[in-house]
Amino acid sequence: MKTKKGLNRKIIQSETLIIGVLLALVILSLRMVLTDDYYFFFLIWNLFLAFVPLFFAFAAATAATNKKKLRLFFLILCWLFFFPNAPYVITDFLHLMFYEDVDFVGTGLSNLYGVATSGSPNWIFWYDLFMIGFYSALSWLAGLCSLQSILKSHLLLVDKSWKQLTFFLCSLGLSGFGIFLGRFLRFNSWDVIAQPFVILQSVLSIFTNDFLLYLAFVVSAGFALLLIATFVLFDAQFEFRFAEFGKIEKGRGKK
Numbered sequence: 247m248k249t250k251k252g253l254n255r256k257i258i259q260s261e262t263l264i265i266g267v268l269l270a271l272v273i274l275s276l277r278m279v280l281t282d283d284y285y286f287f288f289l290i291w292n293l294f295l296a297f298v299p300l301f302f303a304f305a306a307a308t309a310a311t312n313k314k315k316l317r318l319f320f321l322i323l324c325w326l327f328f329f330p331n332a333p334y335v336i337t338d339f340l341h342l343m344f345y346e347d348v349d350f351v352g353t354g355l356s357n358l359y360g361v362a363t364s365g366s367p368n369w370i371f372w373y374d375l376f377m378i379g380f381y382s383a384l385s386w387l388a389g390l391c392s393l394q395s396i397l398k399s400h401l402l403l404v405d406k407s408w409k410q411l412t413f414f415l416c417s418l419g420l421s422g423f424g425i426f427l428g429r430f431l432r433f434n435s436w437d438v439i440a441q442p443f444v445i446l447q448s449v450l451s452i453f454t455n456d457f458l459l460y461l462a463f464v465v466s467a468g469f470a471l472l473l474i475a476t477f478v479l480f481d482a483q484f485e486f487r488f489a490e491f492g493k494i495e496k497g498r499g500k501k
Contacts, residue, residue: 255485258391266384273377281370289381292338295331296385299392302328304488310399318399325396326417328435330424332389333469336382337429345371390477391486422470426462
């Protein structure tokens with residue numbers, strides 16, 4: 247997965263993601279003001295965790311620039327633990343299942359979907375749908391940006407294309423499994439350090455339960471394939487740059 251050179255790709259600066267975060271906060275704040283309901287406040291925490299991999303990617307880029315291989319290896323490992331938090335946010339769509347009775351009156355869809363005309367106002371459901379969609383899309387984008395940056399930094403540690411391809415595939419495979427552990431077994435990234443033996447025991451127990459084994463495979467493989475597909479499309483069209491590194495590259499170009 248060596249970085250492409252000579253391609254006319256659109257540049258995404260870190261400021262773009264910051265604007266997205268501010269917009270996400272406005273959307274959620276407006277929802278809380280209009281409904282006086284703070285149920286979805288957890289989205290802010292999930293969004294923060296989704297951006298943690300970007301912090302490690304920035305530190306890794308700095309280490310790679312300074313040729314600090316040992317530090318780079320450690321930062322990539324930390325990135326790997328936290329990366330699943332970025333695509334994980336898309337699973338928050340499951341919270342819409344709490345809408346047992348949505349009022350579609352005025353849309354012409356109430357009869358089509360067989361929904362009763364009482365219950366939660368129609369606009370709240372759709373607002374939450376688009377809100378979670380925005381948070382998940384922004385988190386997914388942040389994850390892709392961090393992955394692209396990590397792959398650039400990873401080039402300092404490997405000298406073979408097949409080695410980086412192996413790292414790429416293994417990282418996304420483990421990330422898919424990490425999403426399963428987070429959503430269904432309710433583990434967090436820091437549990438790898440806080441309670442590693444509990445995680446190991448839970449992972450081993452998956453192989454003794456056919457239902458969990460099938461679910462783990464479907465979720466892990468599904469997310470891994472989706473991440474691979476979206477990254478390939480993203481990497482072909484866009485190049486993410488941290489603001490500071492963009493300034494450095496411009497400075498070099500002037501010499």
